[in-house]
Amino acid sequence: MQEEIYTLIQAQYPLIYLVTSEEERTEKAIAQIAHKSQQRRVYVWTVTHGIVEYGQPRHTTQHNTVSPEAAIEWVVRQREPGIFIFKDLHPFIDSPATTRWLRDAIASFKGTSKVMILMSPVQQVPIELEKEVVVLDYPLPDLAELNQVLDHQLEQTKSRRTTTETREKLLKATLGLTRDEAEKVYRKAYVTAKRLTESEVDIILSEKKQLIRRNGILEFIEEDETLEAVGGSEDLKNWLKQRSNSFTERAREYGLPQPKGMLILGVPGCGKSLIAKTTARLWGLPLLRLDMGRVYDGSMVGRSEANLRNALKTAESISPTILFIDELDKAFAGTSGSADSDGGTSSRIFGSFLTWMQEKTSPVFVMATANRVERLPGEFLRKGRFDEIFFVDLPNAEERQQIFKIHLGKRRRDIARFDIEQLAKVSDGFSGAEIEQAIIAAMYEAFAQDREFTQLDIIAAIKATLPLSKTMTEQVTALRDWARQRARPASGFVAEYQRLEF
Ligand SMILES: Nc1ncnc2c1ncn2[C@@H]1O[C@H](COP(=O)(O)OP(=O)(O)OP(=O)(O)O)[C@@H](O)[C@H]1O
Ligand SMILES: [Mg+2]
Numbered sequence: 001m002q003e004e005i006y007t008l009i010q011a012q013y014p015l016i017y018l019v020t021s022e023e024e025r026t027e028k029a030i031a032q033i034a035h036k037s038q039q040r041r042v043y044v045w046t047v048t049h050g051i052v053e054y055g056q057p058r059h060t061t062q063h064n065t066v067s068p069e070a071a072i073e074w075v076v077r078q079r080e081p082g083i084f085i086f087k088d089l090h091p092f093i094d095s096p097a098t099t100r101w102l103r104d105a106i107a108s109f110k111g112t113s114k115v116m117i118l119m120s121p122v123q124q125v126p127i128e129l130e131k132e133v134v135v136l137d138y139p140l141p142d143l144a145e146l147n148q149v150l151d152h153q154l155e156q157t158k159s160r161r162t163t164t165e166t167r168e169k170l171l172k173a174t175l176g177l178t179r180d181e182a183e184k185v186y187r188k189a190y191v192t193a194k195r196l197t198e199s200e201v202d203i204i205l206s207e208k209k210q211l212i213r214r215n216g217i218l219e220f221i222e223e224d225e226t227l228e229a230v231g232g233s234e235d236l237k238n239w240l241k242q243r244s245n246s247f248t249e250r251a252r253e254y255g256l257p258q259p260k261g262m263l264i265l266g267v268p269g270c271g272k273s274l275i276a277k278t279t280a281r282l283w284g285l286p287l288l289r290l291d292m293g294r295v296y297d298g299s300m301v302g303r304s305e306a307n308l309r310n311a312l313k314t315a316e317s318i319s320p321t322i323l324f325i326d327e328l329d330k331a332f333a334g335t336s337g338s339a340d341s342d343g344g345t346s347s348r349i350f351g352s353f354l355t356w357m358q359e360k361t362s363p364v365f366v367m368a369t370a371n372r373v374e375r376l377p378g379e380f381l382r383k384g385r386f387d388e389i390f391f392v393d394l395p396n397a398e399e400r401q402q403i404f405k406i407h408l409g410k411r412r413r414d415i416a417r418f419d420i421e422q423l424a425k426v427s428d429g430f431s432g433a434e435i436e437q438a439i440i441a442a443m444y445e446a447f448a449q450d451r452e453f454t455q456l457d458i459i460a461a462i463k464a465t466l467p468l469s470k471t472m473t474e475q476v477t478a479l480r481d482w483a484r485q486r487a488r489p490a491s492g493f494v495a496e497y498q499r500l501e502f
Contacts, residue, residue, distance in 0.1 A: 001029075001136070001138060001139055002029055002032065002033060004136065005018075005029075005030070005033055005136070006033045006036060006037060008115075008134060009033065009037055009040075009083070009115050010037060012109075012110075012111075012113060012115070013115065013134055014105075014106040014109040014110075014114070014115060014116065014132065015102070015106050015115070015116050015117075015118070015129070015132050015133045015134070016115065016116070016117045016118070016133070016134050016136065017117075017118045017120075017123065017125060017133050017134065017135040017136065018117060018118070018119045018120075018136055018137075018138045019120065019121065019122070019123045019135065019136070019137045019138065019306060019309075020119060020120075020121065020137070020138035021121040021178065022138065022178045022179060022180065023087060023119065024180075025141070025178070025179045025180075026119060026138050027044065027054065027085065027119075029138075030042060030083060030085060030117060031054055031055070033083075034054075034083050038081070040081050040082055040083050040113070041053060041054075041080060041081075041082045041083070042054035042055075042082065042083045042084075042085065043062075043075075043082060043083070043084050043085065044085045044087060045065065045068075045071045045084065045085065045086045045087065045089075046087045046088070047066065047068070047088065047092075048066075049061050049066070050062055050064070050065035050066040050070075050071060051065040051071055051074060051075075051084075054085075062074055068086075068089060068092045068098050068101070069097055069098060069101050071086070072098070072101040072102060072105050073101065075105060075114070075116065076104070076105050076108050078114065081112065081113035081114055082114055082115075083114075083115050083117060084114065084115070084116045084117065085116075085117045085119055086116065086117070086118050086119065087119050087120070088119075088120050089118050089120065090118075090120045090122055090124040093118075093124055093125070093126060093129075094124070094126055099126045099128050099129065102116075102129060103128060103129065103132070106132050118133075121306070122303050122306045123135055123305060123306055137309060137313075139313075140175075140176060140177070140178060140313060140317060141177075141178070141179050141182065143171050143172075143175070145179065146171050146174050146175070146179075146182055147167075147171060149174075149179060149182050149183055149186065150167065150170060150171060150174075150182075150186060150196075152183075153183065153186040153187065153190065153196065154196060157190050157196070162196070162197065165198075166197055166198045169198055169201050170186075170196060170198075170200070170201060170204065173201050173204040173205050173208065174186070174204060174208070175317045175318065176208065176212075176313075176314050176316075176317025176318050177208060177211060177317075181211055184207075185203075185204050185207040185208065185211075186204070188203070188207055189203040189204050189207070208318075212288075212314060216291075216294055217290065217291055217294045217295055217307055217310070217311045218288045218289065218290060218291070218311050218314055218315065219288065219289045219291060220286065220287070220288060220289075221277060221280070221287045221288070221289050221324065222287075223277040223278055223280060223281055223287065225274065225277070225278050225281075226278055226281055226282065227240065227241070227275070227278045227279065227281070227282050228406075229274065229278060229406055229410070230271050230274055230275055230278060230406075230432075231271075231395065231399055231400075231402035231403035231405070231406050231432060232271075232395045232396070232398075232399030232402055232403065232432075232490070232491050233271065233275065233390075233392055233399075233490035233491050234490075234491045235488070235489065235490055235491050235492070236264075236275065236390050236392065236490035236491065237275075239262075239388065239390075240275075240279050240282060240283075241282065243259055243283070244282060244283055244284075246258065246259050247259075247283070247285065247320040247363050247365075258363050258365075259365055259387050260357070260360075260365070260366065260385075260386065260387050261323075261357070261365055261366030261367060261368065261385075261386045261387060262365075262366075262367055262368070262386050262387055262388050262389070262390065263328070263368045263369070263370065263380065263381075263386045263388075263389045263390070264276065264367070264368070264369045264370075264389075264390050264391075264392060264490075265369075265370050265371065265373055265389060265390065265391045265392070265479075265483055265487055266369075266371060266390075266391055266392030266393065266479075266483075266490070267371065267392065267393060267394050267431060267468070267469070267476055267479065267480075268371050268431065268433070268468060269431035269432060269433030269434060269468065270392045270393070270394060270395065270431045270432055270433070271392060271432045271433075272369040272371070272392055273326055273369060274432075275392075276322075276324050276326070276367045276369060277324070279322060279367060280322050280324075283322065283365075285320050285321050285322050285365070286318060286321045286322070287321070287322050287324055288314075288315050288318070288321055288322070288323050288324065289324045289325075289326065290311055290315070290323055290324065290325050292325065292328075292330070292331030292332075293330075293331075294307070295307045295308045295311065295331075295349060296345065296346070296349070304345050304348075304349055305345075305348060305349060305352060308349055308352055308353065309352070312353075312356050312364075315364050316360070316362040316364055319362045319363045319364045320363035320364070320365075321363075321364055321365070322364075322365045322366075322367050323364050323365065323366050323367065324367050324368075325366065325367070325368040325369075326368075326369050327369060327370060327371075328368040328369065328370045328376065328380065329370040329371065329372040329373065329375045329376045330372075330375075332346065332349075332350050332353075332375075332376070332377055332380075333346075333372075333375045350377060350379075354379055354380075354385075357385065358385075366386070368380075368386075371479070373479060373482055373483065374478075374482075381486060388488060389486065389487040389488065390487060390488050390489070390490045391480075391483035391484070391487035391488065391489055391490060392490040393480060393483075393489065393490070393491075393492075394429065394430070394431055394469055394476075395430075395431070395432060395435075396491075396492070397424045397425065397428070398424070399491065400423075400424040400427055400428075400430065400435060401420045401421065401423075401424040403432050403435050403436075404418070404420050404423050404424060404427075404435060404439075405420060407435065407436050407439050408439065411439070411443070417454075417455075418455050418458070419455055422455070422459075423455070423458055423459070423462075426459055426462050426463070427462050429467045429469040429470060430462070430465070430467045430469075431467065431468060431469070434465060434467050434468070437461075437465070438458055438461040438462045438465055439458060439461075441461040441464070441465075442454075442457035442458040442460070442461045443457075445457050445460070445461070
């Protein structure tokens with residue numbers, strides 16, 4: 001990134017917009033670049049102090065440069081080449097006067113080797129400036145930079161020399177954090193354990209989970225269930241099992257590509273979310289849920305995009321990982337048709353997300369679920385976007401037996417006491433979730449009467465339930481018809497195939 005900024009400055013780009021939440025680190029990098037490019041001076045503007053030369057005390061502030069316009073005017077008046085950093089100009093940038101001042105300033109920079117750098121955690125560029133500005137995301141520290149942080153920490157704490165392997169583990173554990181955050185977690189791990197060795201990696205990782213939690217858009221999900229807790233969907237489960245080791249070095253050497261992602265479509269309550277969550281356990285990867293509702297932030301233009309970008313960056317930084325987007329249809333519902341309703345934000349978010357999916361090279365497996373296919377933008381369904389699109393249908397009789405067994409077993413009941421076949425028969429049209437609910441209802445009924453629940457209680461509960469497939473027959477039928485054409489069935493594929501061939 002330093003190289004890129006250096007090149008832009010050498011090529012006399014007048015306006016660069018750096019999106020970053022790490023001011024100090026970014027400033028330092030710019031100062032180094034300035035040093036490299038013929039000792040240009042660096043000035044920093046803030047709304048609190050006005051313009052101060054980089055590295056100089058605050059009282060040396062240039063007279064009367066606190067207001068954005070006065071500061072820009074001051075910059076225009078300078079004759080020497082220089083780099084002028086404006087920190088957090090974004091709240092002012094939408095004012096017509098500021099925008100105009102900026103445009104005039106940029107125009108006056110031609111041939112002067114002056115460059116303005118806008119630095120802010122959110123990207124906000126008025127249309128008038130879009131053509132003139134280069135927007136760059138200042139990346140989180142890489143392994144080399146984290147290595148410096150670790151070195152510094154080890155030196156300060158006079159820790160004994162660490163092996164390369166330990167060092168690598170300590171470093172990898174902090175990938176995805178800002179420099180400050182990395183410093184903090186190393187310090188905390190050291191304070192807690194009085195040393196920094198491999199055994200402290202866990203402390204660092206749990207700190208990192210805390211930090212990720214705090215950002216609120218990504219969430220670490222820990223799931224106790226295994227894929228065995230999902231009844232039916234045999235083909236889908238096999239597909240997943242086959243790919244258990246696909247993020248290993250061995251798979252790369254073998255020549256396999258990294259799986260990109262899968263989309264699970266299906267009737268509500270048929271285990272889509274459950275499958276997604278248990279896959280992480282099966283594959284031994286961390287599961288990060290991306291909360292699209294929280295990505296959207298109407299408080300400021302550009303904030304939603306920045307949110308998404310940050311979340312995706314964080315996910316990449318802890319890869320290999322599974323990025324779980326539940327209810328993708330809801331997340332991108334506004335994209336088709338009603339794009340104008342939110343000033344096009346959802347369309348832009350959708351665009352950025354697709355681009356990211358297309359271009360990502362880091363091992364982040366996207367696992368998405370949806371049940372309202374008609375609201376899902378067509379782009380998601382195009383071949384090659386996901387490795388596979390599965391359709392999870394209502395369970396058939398045999399699958400319902402499995403589901404009854406799973407849920408009775410979960411509640412530590414002897415399956416032999418029940419006529420599972422009969423239960424499966426009377427629950428025709430029920431989803432997995434509805435079967436589970438029927439068992440729970442039967443249990444409540446019996447518990448209230450202070451006795452153990454029986455076959456009859458479950459049957460009574462089933463009879464008392466109107467399943468979704470009956471109350472929403474049209475939607476369910478439409479979904480099935482649609483999915484049969486376009487998605488791979490989660491089970492029964494082999495059986496159907498055999499019927500065709502033999
Ligand atoms: N095939 C199944 N096998 C076992 N349990 C199931 C199955 N399907 C659903 N369940 C039970 O129902 C619960 C809810 O299912 P889940 O949330 O995974 O459904 P979903 O398909 O994601 O539904 P929605 O479309 O409403 O989000 C599960 O946690 C599980 O206990
Ligand atoms: Mg779900």
